[in-house]
Amino acid sequence: MAYRYAVAGLGLALMGLGGALLVQQPSPWRIALWLAGAVVVHDGLVAPLVIAVAALTGAFGLRLRGVPRAALIVAGSLTAIALPPLLRPGGTANPTVVPLDYLRNWLLTMAAVALAAGLYAGTRAALRGARRRT
Amino acid sequence: MRFPLRLPADPPVTFKARLHDARTATAVGRWLGLAFAVCFATGVLSHFFQHPPDWLADRLPSRPYWGYRFTQGLHVISGIAAIPLLLAKLWAVYPRLFAWPPLRSVRHALERASVAVLVAAGVFELFTGLLNTFQWYPWPFSFVPVHFALSWLLIGALMVHLAVKWPEIRSHWTRRSPGTLALPASDGPDRRALLAGVAAAVGAVTLTTAGQSVTALGRLDLFAPRDPAVGPQGLPVNRTAKAAGVTATAVRDWRLSVAGPRPYTLTLDELRALPQYEVTLPIACVEGWSKNARWTGVRVRDLLERAGGGPGTGARVESLEPAGAYRVMEMGREYAQDPLTLLALRLNGEELSPDHGHPARIIAPNRPGVLQTKWVARLEVA
Numbered sequence: 001m002a003y004r005y006a007v008a009g010l011g012l013a014l015m016g017l018g019g020a021l022l023v024q025q026p027s028p029w030r031i032a033l034w035l036a037g038a039v040v041v042h043d044g045l046v047a048p049l050v051i052a053v054a055a056l057t058g059a060f061g062l063r064l065r066g067v068p069r070a071a072l073i074v075a076g077s078l079t080a081i082a083l084p085p086l087l088r089p090g091g092t093a094n095p096t097v098v099p100l101d102y103l104r105n106w107l108l109t110m111a112a113v114a115l116a117a118g119l120y121a122g123t124r125a126a127l128r129g130a131r132r133r134t
Numbered sequence: 135m136r137f138p139l140r141l142p143a144d145p146p147v148t149f150k151a152r153l154h155d156a157r158t159a160t161a162v163g164r165w166l167g168l169a170f171a172v173c174f175a176t177g178v179l180s181h182f183f184q185h186p187p188d189w190l191a192d193r194l195p196s197r198p199y200w201g202y203r204f205t206q207g208l209h210v211i212s213g214i215a216a217i218p219l220l221l222a223k224l225w226a227v228y229p230r231l232f233a234w235p236p237l238r239s240v241r242h243a244l245e246r247a248s249v250a251v252l253v254a255a256g257v258f259e260l261f262t263g264l265l266n267t268f269q270w271y272p273w274p275f276s277f278v279p280v281h282f283a284l285s286w287l288l289i290g291a292l293m294v295h296l297a298v299k300w301p302e303i304r305s306h307w308t309r310r311s312p313g314t315l316a317l318p319a320s321d322g323p324d325r326r327a328l329l330a331g332v333a334a335a336v337g338a339v340t341l342t343t344a345g346q347s348v349t350a351l352g353r354l355d356l357f358a359p360r361d362p363a364v365g366p367q368g369l370p371v372n373r374t375a376k377a378a379g380v381t382a383t384a385v386r387d388w389r390l391s392v393a394g395p396r397p398y399t400l401t402l403d404e405l406r407a408l409p410q411y412e413v414t415l416p417i418a419c420v421e422g423w424s425k426n427a428r429w430t431g432v433r434v435r436d437l438l439e440r441a442g443g444g445p446g447t448g449a450r451v452e453s454l455e456p457a458g459a460y461r462v463m464e465m466g467r468e469y470a471q472d473p474l475t476l477l478a479l480r481l482n483g484e485e486l487s488p489d490h491g492h493p494a495r496i497i498a499p500n501r502p503g504v505l506q507t508k509w510v511a512r513l514e515v516a
């Protein structure tokens with residue numbers, strides 16, 4: 001119990017330090033707006049979107065579980081980190097900055113995830129079938 | 135634990151779905167907590183290596199030579215790994231956002247406020263950090279001080295969160311903890327499949343980006359902002375000679391001036407005639423990418439000594455570039471006296487190219503790339 005209060009107290013102190021550093025910035029309200037925006041975009045956009053996908057597939061009788069869900073998590077995470085180079089506007093400081101063919105790589109990884117998930121699910125089904133026959 | 139969802143309207147369908155429970159929150163949360171702890175520790179370290187306060191400047195160690203490369207590579211790797219973890223964690227606890235009544239007591243209000251700060255700071259840090267590595271700055275504030283301030287806010291809110299949730303964390307720590315056992319047993323395989331998916335996502339984002347700093351993974355580098363193989367003389371560049379305003383004419387009449395009790399100047403040919411050393415040291419950018427290279431040049435400590443700098447002196451280095459946040463660089467004693475620290479004239483067996491700092495640049499062990507001053511014009515015993 002005492003530990004919990006000590007950790008919470010230290011946490012509050014560090015939050016205070018962070019807050020103090022923040023208000024010394026030229027326009028802390030703008031930063032606060034961006035912070036609030038981060039929550040709004042996640043809780044109001046990203047999370048509902050994920051839930052809508054699950055609800056939609058559910059409505060078509062597909063329950064997103066196991067391998068298909070894992071594949072979507074991997075594909076979604078890869079897409080999330082591919083978005084900055086794909087959407088970044090304007091030129092770069094020099095040709096060694098953001099130098100890859102990110103669109104090609106994104107398509108490649110999406111295909112690889114689908115293939116890996118298909119192979120995994122297929123192998124598992126085949127093994128299960130073989131076990132049942134013996 | 136089922137969520138006491140009493141939404142005024144129909145609750146969204148999938149909230150009936152499983153796994154929005156404290157076992158999932160704990161299992162994902164501990165990896166997320168680890169990732170953020172690593173980010174915080176390596177980030178604070180980087181801050182002090184980049185902007186040391188006076189009392190620290192002469193104490194910063196120049197070894198291990200790969201130290202900064204390792205910690206800053208890890209900073210970006212753990213930050214990217216935290217992206218799938220944060221999304222999974224927030225998915226698991228999302229129904230709690232709609233807890234009803236929204237505020238039960240003062241304590242509950244404070245608790246929710248601290249959670250709001252935690253989520254805001256967590257999402258913000260990962261978002262701005264990732265975009266910064268791509269040199270994309272769509273926000274109206276300067277990245278470094280804000281990212282730094284928020285890291286303290288985030289780690290503090292995380293400690294508060296852990297203290298508040300401690301009873302639940304403890305009772306869901308293992309598969310056989312009492313809280314976990316109280317959850318529907320049929321969720322077990324489903325949860326393990328979910329966690330395996332999250333683990334696979336962490337593996338995927340790590341493997342496709344870590345190659346920008348981990349040489350062995352270079353071929354898998356698909357989404358990182360840099361490819362260590364792309365660049366003049368086999369090394370990426372941040373600031374080109376053109377961007378720095380260093381022209382061919384400025385370089386033509388170049389002399390190195392060394393200030394101290396016995397000041398002197400040297401031409402490039404005179405520098406080439408001094409004892410040359412070859413070292414293998416990395417360029418390790420604050421943005422996370424890094425690469426080893428072979429550098430040849432004169433030891434900084436030899437140059438300082440000739441100007442009358444004793445064995446305990448540091449250095450002040452000035453670049454030819456007319457402006458820039460890092461035009462003047464201070465070098466603590468440990469760096470200046472390290473035999474690996476060179477005023478380099480050659481890179482990977484060739485004369486330095488303009489973008490790598492021709493005619494002469496600093497290369498020192500265990501230092502962020504922005505402090506490896508290019509186009510050096512003046513060295514001063516400090």
Ligand code: HEM
Nearest residue numbers: 155156159160163164167227230249252253256299302303
């Ligand atoms: C930056 C890191 C983290 C973020 C952003 C985060 C976020 C959240 C949020 C938003 C909630 C819901 C709070 C509520 O309204 O009750 C929550 C709950 C919870 N978190 Fe975290 N968390 C983090 C780290 C951790 C860690 C490291 C652990 C433990 C190892 C953890 C364990 C839990 C538990 C057990 C719950 C309660 C879930 C339930 O009752 O169903 N969290 N977290």
